[in-house]
Amino acid sequence: MKEGYFPQEIEKRWQAKWEETKTFHTPDCSDKPKYFALSMFPYPSGRLHMGHVRNYTITDVIARFKKMNGFNVLHPIGWDSFGLPAENAAMQHNADPAKWTDENIAYMTKQLKMLGLSYDWDREVTTCKPEYYKWTQWLFLQLYKKGLAYKKEAAVNWCDKCGTVLANEQVIDGKCWRCDSVVEKKYLSQWFLKITDYAERLLDDLDKLPGWGENVKTMQANWIGKSEGAIFRFKVKEVEGLEVPVYTTRPDTVHGITYLVVAPEYKDIEKLTTAENKSAVEEYRANARKMSEIERLSTDRPKTGVPLGTHCINPFNGEEFPLWTADYALAEYGTGAVMAVPTHDTRDFAFAKKYNLPMKVVIQNSEKPSDCCNEAYTEEGILVNSNEFNGMKNTEAKKAITQKSVNEGFGEFKTQYRLRDWLISRQRYWGAPIPIVYCDKCGIVPEKEENLPVMLPTDVDFSVVGKSPITTSPTFKDTICPICGGHAVREMDTMDTFICSSWYYLRYSDARNDKECFNKEKVNHWLPVDQYVGGIEHAILHLLYSRFFTKALKDCGLLDFDEPFKNLLTQGMVLKDGSKMSKSKGNTVDPDEIFENYGADTARLFILSDSPPARDFDWSDAGVEGCYKFLNRIWRLLWMNQVNTDLSVDGKNIKATKRENDDLIRAVHMQIKGITNDITNEFQFNTVISKYRELVNTIYDWINKNDLVSDENKQVYSFAIKSLLILLSPVAVHLAEEAWHELGGEGSVHNQNWCEWDENLAKASKITLVVQINGKVKDKMEADEDLDDESLKSLALLSPKIKELTEGKEIVKTIVVPKKLVNIVVK
């Protein structure tokens, strides 16, 4: 009997062996179909946390399962290594961010290897290395050439703590996504990517993604925020030739306009303000500017505003109404101006009520008559007070009224999106420099492609406050204009790190190419990613940006597919004691500790065992212990018997009579089927692990009831053990390999084919017939499975118990579910 289970020693040995023999290398060419399994790559923060362990274990098991099922599997890893933590560390310790990053990568690489993940390390990508960011810059230039990258002066989100601007997607509840500090508005000239050009495609193509969760798709759809409506242009009475356009989704209420609101930042606001209102308006605008995003966005804040003194004329009915400015109108959405219909919009109602503005009902519903004095009526109804549209259903009136405005030249149909262009400039050091120069003569000039990468300078001072360290480099700023050769200065901003992560998955297809960002044939071969696994927190940011990038690069002719991730699994969080593991709460569990005390196989088994992958996972020390005991139980099973397990056994060669009648053989087939289905449908690893346990329990039971002397039984036993090891191998990767090797199996267990099952054997030899009366279970009996419905019915009626219960009652009806159930309906 082999000695006890010492995972640490076994694991180290096999990890070295796999590395040496390149067991997990992925060739580009293969006659097998491809499969691309991908985890979201980590930021090299220093150490792995349990969320990483969960993410990478899930993907690893999928990759291994697919490989054993005959796919050429691409399963790479890399590092999302630009970003603020490295820079902050540099500022605190006056260290080089590159060095800090490299050290973290080295440590985390060691941890990933200890977890026994089947990565092809030859394809590792690191976004902060010049050989990678060269291509990030090159891609930026392609987008620039396509007109998808542009610079503009705009109100931007500024995080003072991070000392940089943020994209809209990076502002969560008015706060910075990274550091949680309150975001301010600033006016700056910044680089943007025209993601809005892709709004329609990003929305429509969500339908092409049946392999994505509905929750993620809805979040993206909400973020894109499509709405259909109309633009109406209103002439200003006091200013000749000036018009105020408004966007509305309620053109049907146009006859009920009683005032109009423009945002405090509205471009023509000064022209729209009369002399006597000027000081009040100026004061109001100054206040609005001072307000933080959080205050401004709070919906329960009482509405405020001031009149501008001017008026517009409603071309539909000739009525005149006043113009106001109020901060409930947003400058960045629609036209920055809103037509106000207090009777049919709750916000306009609140505002009108406060400032005593008139109200006019234009939609009524006979069942729910609108009451213009108490609240806005926002539901459907029939138009009134609307001239020729009176009596029309409001849903129809939307179209008819907009059409009239089109015919008469003061309006149009308009589709509006909430999505804004992606602000990508960052006033930080540790990112890919934007490859643009500003020439005294030629203006904004893209760097020449052959001059890439624009290297990050290293002669910088990290101790500066209030500006980017990159500006302190004496060598970086001044350069030569690629067009005229004259003096030029470099763009000092770096790119948002989300750009680096918007294309890394493409680079894996051709990671070592130093001539192109990737070869088109290779990228078309490997992509799209067949299974992407990562946290739900990227539902909008990373996943939306990556989808945009893929579409834009397709339009640049660099690749031929338009969605990067065919299937997406968003794994749940790892919790401890009911809340998310975090350093501040002090409820973290260090993976190293688990590796050391129990080994990686226990960690892998446990992280998959208790919850389905998409759900949150509550870490419990007892659960870890339980998994460790289970592996020990398997270990004992493997060596408790003095039998030579023969791993070359083929289940099909076991004598037919034995095969069909042995419980263990049937159990093995049943579990193979169950485990395979559980992995295939939705990656239900928690039930897979239940089935491992059932199988092990069955083998123990069988050993207790059967001798291991007869050749037939030895064969059955060997078949069961062999199947167990193969089924177990994607999860308990080291234990399975050690056992496979020690029991004399050929090659690596990880190069075996997945187990097959025989449909006829993957079920019990007899069925259990359930007999119900009026839908309630009253009896169960064994029956042959080939009995037809009639025989099952009579069998059920033969049961003494059923006889007794139906005695003297009228049998109205009998329902038979083939091979399963008989329901007798009595009165």
Next chain:
RNA sequence: GCUCCAGUGGCGGAAUCGGUAGACGCGUUGGACUUAAAAUCCAAUCGGGGUUCACCCUCGGUGCCAGUUCAAGUCUGGCCUGGAGCACCA
């Protein structure tokens, strides 16, 4: 406010199509082994009630209320609770 997801024992969770609710595990309890402990193994474990104390009977039970159906954790409608996302988006 809008959108999406979820709600099943003490706990994590299971239950392809509407067809035996509670698989598997954790925990708990009892037992075996042991001088003892650990480890291991065996057994019990949804709740109420009954009884001839059994491998028994019976009733109830998947957030709540209705409905469809021979049959509902599963389908439909309406609510409640929790989580997530969006939110003065006109």
